[in-house]
Amino acid sequence: MTAKDSLHIALAGNPNAGKTTLFNNLTGAHQHVGNYPGVTVEKKEGICTHEGNEIRVVDLPGTYSLTAYSVEELVARDYLVNEQPDVVVNIVDASNLERNLYLSCQFLELGVPLVIALNMIDVAEKRGIRIDTEKLSEFTGVPVVPVIARSGKGVNELLKTVQKVSQTGAAPPRTLIRYGADIDEALKDLIPVLEEHKLLGSAYPASWTALKILENDEQIVAKVMLENMKVGQELVDRSETLARHLQDTIDAYPETVIADHRYGFVRSILRQGEVTRITDQDRLYASDQIDKVVTNRVVGPLLMAAILFGLYSFTFNWSGFLVDWMGMCFAFLGSLAESALPDGPIKSMIISGVIDGVGGVLGFVPIIMFMFFGIALLEDSGYLARVAFMMDRIFHFFGLHGSSVMPFIISGGIAGGCAVPGVMAVRTLRSPKERMATLLTVPFMNCGAKLPVLTLIIAAFFPAHQARYMFLATLVAWLVALLVAKLLRMTLLRGESTPFVMELPPYRVPTLKGLFIHTWERTWQYIKKAGTVILGISILLWAMMTYPGLPSDKVADFEAMRQQVVTSADKAEELLRIDQLEAEAGLRHSIAGRIGMSLEPISHFAGFDWRTNIALVGGFAAKEVIVSTLGTAYSLGEVDPEETTSLTDRLASDKHWNPVAALAFLFFIMFYSPCFVTVVAIAKEAGSWKWAFFSMGFNTVFAFSMAVGIFQLGTVLGLG
Amino acid sequence: MNLRKMQTGQSGTIASVKIGGSLGLRIREMGLVPGAEITVTGRAPLYDPVKICINGQTLTLRNSEADHIDVATK
Numbered sequence: 001m002t003a004k005d006s007l008h009i010a011l012a013g014n015p016n017a018g019k020t021t022l023f024n025n026l027t028g029a030h031q032h033v034g035n036y037p038g039v040t041v042e043k044k045e046g047i048c049t050h051e052g053n054e055i056r057v058v059d060l061p062g063t064y065s066l067t068a069y070s071v072e073e074l075v076a077r078d079y080l081v082n083e084q085p086d087v088v089v090n091i092v093d094a095s096n097l098e099r100n101l102y103l104s105c106q107f108l109e110l111g112v113p114l115v116i117a118l119n120m121i122d123v124a125e126k127r128g129i130r131i132d133t134e135k136l137s138e139f140t141g142v143p144v145v146p147v148i149a150r151s152g153k154g155v156n157e158l159l160k161t162v163q164k165v166s167q168t169g170a171a172p173p174r175t176l177i178r179y180g181a182d183i184d185e186a187l188k189d190l191i192p193v194l195e196e197h198k199l200l201g202s203a204y205p206a207s208w209t210a211l212k213i214l215e216n217d218e219q220i221v222a223k224v225m226l227e228n229m230k231v232g233q234e235l236v237d238r239s240e241t242l243a244r245h246l247q248d249t250i251d252a253y254p255e256t257v258i259a260d261h262r263y264g265f266v267r268s269i270l271r272q273g274e275v276t277r278i279t280d281q282d283r284l285y286a287s288d289q290i291d292k293v294v295t296n297r298v299v300g301p302l303l304m305a306a307i308l309f310g311l312y313s314f315t316f317n318w319s320g321f322l323v324d325w326m327g328m329c330f331a332f333l334g335s336l337a338e339s340a341l342p343d344g345p346i347k348s349m350i351i352s353g354v355i356d357g358v359g360g361v362l363g364f365v366p367i368i369m370f371m372f373f374g375i376a377l378l379e380d381s382g383y384l385a386r387v388a389f390m391m392d393r394i395f396h397f398f399g400l401h402g403s404s405v406m407p408f409i410i411s412g413g414i415a416g417g418c419a420v421p422g423v424m425a426v427r428t429l430r431s432p433k434e435r436m437a438t439l440l441t442v443p444f445m446n447c448g449a450k451l452p453v454l455t456l457i458i459a460a461f462f463p464a465h466q467a468r469y470m471f472l473a474t475l476v477a478w479l480v481a482l483l484v485a486k487l488l489r490m491t492l493l494r495g496e497s498t499p500f501v502m503e504l505p506p507y508r509v510p511t512l513k514g515l516f517i518h519t520w521e522r523t524w525q526y527i528k529k530a531g532t533v534i535l536g537i538s539i540l541l542w543a544m545m546t547y548p549g550l551p552s553d554k555v556a557d558f559e560a561m562r563q564q565v566v567t568s569a570d571k572a573e574e575l576l577r578i579d580q581l582e583a584e585a586g587l588r589h590s591i592a593g594r595i596g597m598s599l600e601p602i603s604h605f606a607g608f609d610w611r612t613n614i615a616l617v618g619g620f621a622a623k624e625v626i627v628s629t630l631g632t633a634y635s636l637g638e639v640d641p642e643e644t645t646s647l648t649d650r651l652a653s654d655k656h657w658n659p660v661a662a663l664a665f666l667f668f669i670m671f672y673s674p675c676f677v678t679v680v681a682i683a684k685e686a687g688s689w690k691w692a693f694f695s696m697g698f699n700t701v702f703a704f705s706m707a708v709g710i711f712q713l714g715t716v717l718g719l720g
Numbered sequence: 721m722n723l724r725k726m727q728t729g730q731s732g733t734i735a736s737v738k739i740g741g742s743l744g745l746r747i748r749e750m751g752l753v754p755g756a757e758i759t760v761t762g763r764a765p766l767y768d769p770v771k772i773c774i775n776g777q778t779l780t781l782r783n784s785e786a787d788h789i790d791v792a793t794k
């Protein structure tokens with residue numbers, strides 16, 4: 001270990017044991033959220049001071065175990081091994097000792113310097129569970145400090161103990177746990193070999209490595225093989241002999257036998273008297289009473305619909321005033337720049353690139369903040385797990401997870417959401433494959449920015465049944481998203497679904513402090529991490545739609561036209577008309593325009609002409625831009641997405657358009673590449689740009705195939 | 721009796737968990753080991769997953785996962 005001035009401790013424990021609460025209590029506002037390298041697991045770090053000394057606190061992901069089966073568990077144990085914290089504080093939920101101590105066993109096996117923080121003793125006491133901490137400490141061989149993380153009781157004592165342990169260092173790992181004759185014997189064979197060849201010697205205790213080899217732990221076996229193929233193979237052979245033997249004699253796998261013996265050890269501790277349980281089965285805790293109603297067959301789904309709808313309104317409607325207010329600020333800034341700066345490309349870049357870009361980034365902030373607050377509320381109160389419980393049957397059928405429902409709803413499962421917070425909400429999912437499938441399909445929902453476009457097309461071509469068509473669009477979005485999810489889970493994201501076995505945590509009243517910290521750190525992460533990228537791309541898109549400008553002779557032509565109308569009667573109107581024509585010519589001349597034109601030979605299979613193409617390129621900036629760009633492309637000037645009558649009439653009477661082309665266009669809009677803000681968000685949540693690009697490419701190809709199918713079929717059937 | 725077949729309100733002691741691998745470990749990690757006392761406390765509106773009470777905590781698992789667990793019912 002390197003010499004350090006400040007103490008370095010790691011918090012570890014089961015999910016819901018109170019880790020976050022203790023972490024917040026220790027570090028207050030001095031925390032920093034990041035990711036563990038290469039994975040999307042949140043890493044929280046903070047500083048706390050105790051008796052004038054600084055202590056660096058790292059919050060490890062909550063886990064039930066330390067296997068190689070989940071990213072969180074891998075991250076946790078890799079951290080313990082590679083970073084070697086001075087002390088590991090194991091938060092143990094006293095009201096649920098058995099399962100919590102199962103994890104403690106594994107810390108003991110790993111031989112890390114451990115302190116057990118026995119949390120929630122208030123809850124345990126209420127349930128009549130009394131714990132003799134002295135005895136618990138004696139049996140486990142590590143100090144045990146009772147705390148109430150929520151109120152801060154015992155935290156000082158905990159820090160004192162931590163300091164003491166850091167000075168004395170860890171007691172050498174004692175063999176506390178027996179795993180049964182067969183396994184103990186195999187361990188006895190493996191350990192000397194590991195020690196002799198110093199395999200993984202410096203990082204892991206040999207006894208732990210041996211245990212992991214017997215558990216057939218992928219990561220450790222691979223590491224051992226990498227270090228010494230020949231000896232590694234010997235060890236694996238021995239482990240396989242054991243596995244066969246256990247299979248033959250007791251029809252069990254080594255890893256499960258080991259798990260059962262860990263539980264045996266935990267039970268023996270509990271049995272040996274340190275716990276008095278005055279079980280009061282009648283007063284089956286309030287949570288179960290609440291659950292009787294909340295997950296009831298009839299009431300449950302209705303209540304859930306109401307709560308999810310409430311979360312949705314809260315996110316999008318209640319944040320409205322802040323969104324409007326920010327919009328006004330940026331409009332004001334824009335007009336300031338408009339009047340203060342001299343005309344020219346710099347001004348245009350500042351207004352359309354920078355101010356609109358920053359506005360675009362920050363415009364999402366209120367929505368994201370409200371959403372994360374709402375989610376934190378549902379998460380901390382324990383309700384979110386119930387939603388997953390009730391919805392799992394449906395979502396599991398499509399290869400997703402019960403928890404997928406929330407991201408879908410926020411993205412526009414109730415028409416009018418937004419895929420950016422929707423994508424960010426995916427982080428409540430812990431199952432990697434289900435999570436990725438959700439991430440890739442939520443952008444199919446009809447977000448608020450697609451609505452003006454859908455409304456425009458529906459008003460122009462299907463004016464008789466507008467409401468019905470809008471509703472159908474929502475249903476189609478759900479159907480397509482779920483089917484594509486199923487498709488992905490059968491192909492690219494194939495694989496067993498992650499076990500659903502999970503805890504329904506007891507209902508608790510969330511603390512305000514916790515809610516605000518949660519909300520703020522996640523929002524800040526969006527601003528910091530996504531913001532800069534979004535700003536950059538926004539300027540790039542602006543440049544694409546502006547450059548290269550019209551050649552000077554063309555500009556001169558328009559100028560000449562302007563000169564001619566000086567004498568005309570409706571001067572103002574004529575001038576406006578010329579401006580609009582010039583804007584159209586400019587757009588056509590720009591890079592985006594050229595892309596649009598060059599794509600026409602392909603896009604006409606779906607019935608899109610170059611104007612539509614340009615608008616669709618613009619839609620990558622934000623879907624509502626499709627409307628204003630269409631306006632420019634049809635020389636109507638920039639059309640306000642809220643007020644589209646002129647464009648509706650223009651499209652309805654254009655010979656390129658007909659109901660079939662319109663339907664193909666609708667489908668394309670609904671399903672093609674997400675806007676770039678969403679793409680950036682996907683890259684951040686997926687942890688790699690690969691998936692973000694995949695989402696752009698796949699969705700566009702998919703949407704285009706649908707559009708071509710609709711257009712060709714409709715045309716053949718003569719519906720156009 | 722198989723856990724899937726148990727009725728709401730029925731209790732028993734886990735007799736065996738017949739699966740290994742990640743699911744087998746996951747089931748055990750959550751405390752569903754032979755000898756543990758459980759009570760089925762309910763099911764989701766669409767009958768799957770199932771909700772059980774063990775040691776005063778509530779766990780849920782899918783029917784397909786419950787299939788691997790045998791319970792000696794009272």
Ligand SMILES: Nc1nc2c(ncn2[C@@H]2O[C@H](COP(=O)(O)OP(=O)(O)O)[C@@H](O)[C@H]2O)c(=O)[nH]1
Nearest residue numbers: 015016017018019020021119120148149150508
């Ligand atoms: N009564 C009580 N509640 C607690 C205590 N510690 C944490 N909680 C609550 O337990 C819930 C889960 O805690 P949290 O810190 O989010 O758990 P984590 O998943 O381990 O991070 C929250 O609602 C906390 O307010 C405690 O000592 N006593």
